[in-house]
Amino acid sequence: MPLPRPLLPLCLVLALTGCGWVDQWVGEEPSPEPEITGEVKLQNLTLRQTNAKGELLWLLQAAGARYRDDDRQQLEIQNLTGELKAEGKTAYKVQAKAVNVRQRDGQLWIEGRTTVTDLQQKGTIVADQLVWQGDRGVLIAQKNLQARYPQVTVTAKRLEADSQRQELRALNAVQVTSSAKEAKDLQLSTESLVWQQQPNRLLAGVIGQGGVTVRGVAGDRQGQRLQAQRAIWSISDQVVILEGGVQVQLPNPALRVEGETVRWLIPQQQLVSDRPVRVQYSTQGIQGQANRGVFLMAENRAIFDNAQINSQPQKAQLRAQRLNWWIPQERVEASGQVEIQRPNAHLRTAQLIWRIPQQEVEAQGGVFYRQRNPRIQIQGQRAKGWLDRQEVIVSGNVQSEVPLQLRLP
Structure with missing residues (x-):
């Protein structure tokens, strides 16, 4: 039996507030007035929710809505706008x-394409499903x-924006690109990411497994690839620290670097490792290792401390306290x-130049040369030799002032 018309608006308000939906509804009923049949249409709707302290958790407005009193008790809303609040302030x-x-x-659950503006960090988050946990100040x-911010753009399967801790956490199939000029051609991929917005740094691979990969996707960085278990990317100065099983692949020349920790100075285009590194230049049959290394990527040059280089074609091994290696040359x-x-x-000497393709060496200072068969030993100040010809010239303070030429076996 239909309710009397004077009681209908009051019963409508009681039915909606009684379901635990909102603290207050403000709306106009459309014409003609509906029957209470489990579905209600509303216009010019305002939704408010407060916590136990009386602080607003959200304040939403809608041009029109349809309420379904089913198991989900949800509103179908058109033209939604509003604010999500944490500790009484709009976040x-x-x-x-x-x-x-x-x-x-x-x-608060919102299902459907929604745009969220982050007022603190001046960014936007767009997603098909949102959950606002007002007491925690967390948006899922x-x-x-x-998520698009002035500093970075993040895509993932799940994202949590914490307005109180000023953190953004992303999980599963995470990809990050930087808007900085020096890093715009780079893409970071991982399964877990924490963006600490106050110190402005990205922590990748810090939760669970999956590791981190940074790729050069365009320009001069096309083909560059860096992998590690974890990475810390400082957005302010564009420095990336890679840790745990670091592997670096450079395309031109085709160089592979391995180590436990590598610091990447993006603006300077330098890779720095203060721990032991290994290097492979497979196309030329060269391998090396060092206690510390710096790769000047723009110059295709590397500087090693306490290093060793092996050349398989020349069957030669070079050790020194400091190596300066012009890689393509x-x-x-x-x-x-x-x-x-x-x-x-x-x-053995104090300084040496090794031109690997020509198999030529030049030594300077405290030269000491020894061979086993025939047994020869000689000292001098300078030496020049050709490994393929098995020939070396030693001069300066030798037994004779005339340069001594020896034929190597």
Whole structure:
């Protein structure tokens, strides 16, 4: 039996507030007035929710809505706008054309394409599913989401924006690109990411497994690839610290670097490792290792401390306290207790230049040369040799002032 008309508006308000939906509804009934049949249409709707302290958790407005009194008790809303509040202050603004909205236990669910504006960090989050946990000040976004900020753009399957801790946490299939000029051609991929917005740094791979990969996707960085278990990316100065099983692949020349910790100075285009590193230049049959290394990527040059380089084609091994390696030119300058060895010969000096393609070496300072068969030992100040010809010239303070030429076996 239909209710009397004077009681209908009062019963409508009681039916909606009694379901635990909102503290206050403000709306106009459309004409003609509906029957209470489990579905109600509303216009010019305002939704408010407060916590136990009386602080607003959200304040939403809608041009029109349809309420379904089913198991989900949700509103179908058109032209939604409003504010999400934490500790009484507006943290985010929301806007959507057509969404489903419901709430329970101080949480707000929004399903449908929604744009959220982060007022603190001046960014936007767009997703098909949002949950606002007002007491915690945490916004959870899922499904086709993208977070775009002045510093970075983040995509993932799940994202949590914490307005109180000023953190953004992303999980599963996370991809990050930077808007900085020096890093715009780079893309970071991981399964877990924490963006600490106050120190402005990204912590990648810090939760669970999956590791971190940074790729060069365009320009001069095309083909560059860096992998590690964890990475810390400082947005302010564009420095990336990679830790745990670091592997670096550079395309031109085709160089591979391995180590436990590498610091990447993006603006300077330098890779720095203060711990042992290994290097492979496979196309030229060269391998190396060092206690510390710096790669000047723009110059295709590397500087190693306490290093060793092996050349398989020349069957030669070079050790020194400091190596300066021009990689494409295959030219090495060594200093500080330099030793170069071949199966039957050993040369020690203070400074050495090794031109690998020409198999030519030049030594300067405290030259000591020794070979086993025939047994020869000689000292001097300078030496020049050709590994392929098995020939070396030693001069300066030798037994004779005339340069001595020896034929190597």
